[in-house]
Amino acid sequence: MTLSRIAPYLQATPLTLILAAFLVLPIATITMVSFWDYDSIQIFPAFVFTNYEETITSPVTWNTYINTLKFTVIVWAVTLLVGFWVAYYLAFHIRSATAQMVLFLVCTIPFLTSNIIRMISWIPFLGRNGLLNQTLMQLGIINQPLEFLLFSDFAVVLAMVHLYTLFMVTPIFNTLMRIDRALIEAARDAGASGWQILTNVIIPLAKPGIAIGSIFVVTLVMGDFITVRFMSGGQSASVGLMMANQIALLQYPAAAANAVILLILVLLLVGAILRIVNIRKEL
């Protein structure tokens, strides 16, 4: 009898230990190091606020954070729009369960392949002599290749939408599948138009899924640095990229202070989303 009482504790122990060692401890270390001091060759224990001061008072930081938020808002809006309609199509327009599963897998498979490769794969498409420019020139729509396609903010947003839309599709699809079809039937019998059904029945019921998807996309974009570095060709900035550069220069305390600020900002954004939508019943 006692074994069955302590069983859940034993079963939860490995997860607890792993998260303590590789999540809690590292974040505690970051917080600690953010108060340390450093020079050009090493970091040393101290309790100074200079890292935070320098980070917060620098206009570069502010611009970088604003740029990151700009990416976040744009990518969030696009992935929400695309993700919702893809999920809606799969949930309400595909009639056989098998077709639904197959099409869902078709959407999922690219997300289980390498992000880096998926970014590289835009080069022959968007580049100066890429497929898109060649086609547009052949059609006579443009005379000179468009320069803004690759290595620009446009490319960053495109790649992020390409990489992260599934994180929106899956949770929304999940909530849409749980909507009782009788509710839609009832709304139609009561005389609601298709648009009214969408805005008054489906979207309110899909809110938890939209919230979960939004949390995924917002946190992924806020912390991203590799997409920004690769797709902007070093011409755009993000908080993650700023941290990566500080790390490369061995300015760990500065990177740590940045990390703490980023973490607080991300948690505030997630908190705001959870405030608007209650996702408890989804979990």
Place this chain on the structure above:
Amino acid sequence: MNSERRGPGFYVLTAFFALFVLFLYGPMTTIFILSFQGPNGGLTFPMNGTSLRWFRNLLFEQQAVGDFGGAFTRSLVLGIMTMLTTVVVSLLAGLAFRRRFLGSGPLFYLTIASLIVPSILISLGIGLAFQVFGLEPAWYSSAFGAHLTWTLPFGLLIMFAVFNRFNPAYEEAARDLGATPWQTFAHVVLPIILPSLVGVGLFGFTLSYDEFARTLMTSGTFNTLPLEIYGMTTNVTTPVLYALGTVTTLFSMGIILLALGTIAVLRKRRARRIAG
């Protein structure tokens, strides 16, 4: 809804969905094609003849930079380690969460936090923690831990979904027939949830195999494959890059199909057993 005629909305959304699929697969297809570029071909179209030159270059010739074979082996081993650990730990935690226990709330929020904390923070944090404690980061220790913080939350969420739909009557029946808790688990629970565990394993492997940001600061001296590929993007200007992309993507797809096939076989076998 099923009895209705297709409205115009259906055709608009079908076109939209088709465009979305094209958007997902189009770029990948272009590098598949370009990896068969002729010996004198470049990184963009047109194709300058076709050849297997870049695959040969990738697989059999010494690269000017990088160590493709070593990086692949490390990523493969790390992926398998992460996969096995994710399956076992998520399953155990999933079982624990079926009952109330002290601290279940905080542990749940901690797991969710693990999903939300940006990857680069985990990377920096583990890198710093190893440095502070005087440990040498390596792909099999620090990077392994970093990958687990990303795969375990997914594993646990899948287990939640599984156990929410799990009918406890099966276990009660087994217990009534005199099965021990272990027998109940091994002969009743495990066979039912096995397809989902394959899914957890697939997530564990592919997320680890493709992980970049979490590995950046934690891999130590030797690169994993995504780091190696990233290094190549800054140095390599021949289609060998695309050949590498094609090979690793085909490998990933092979793993995905293998997992999906296994799930399908397990489901079918179970359905047959129930019917027979």
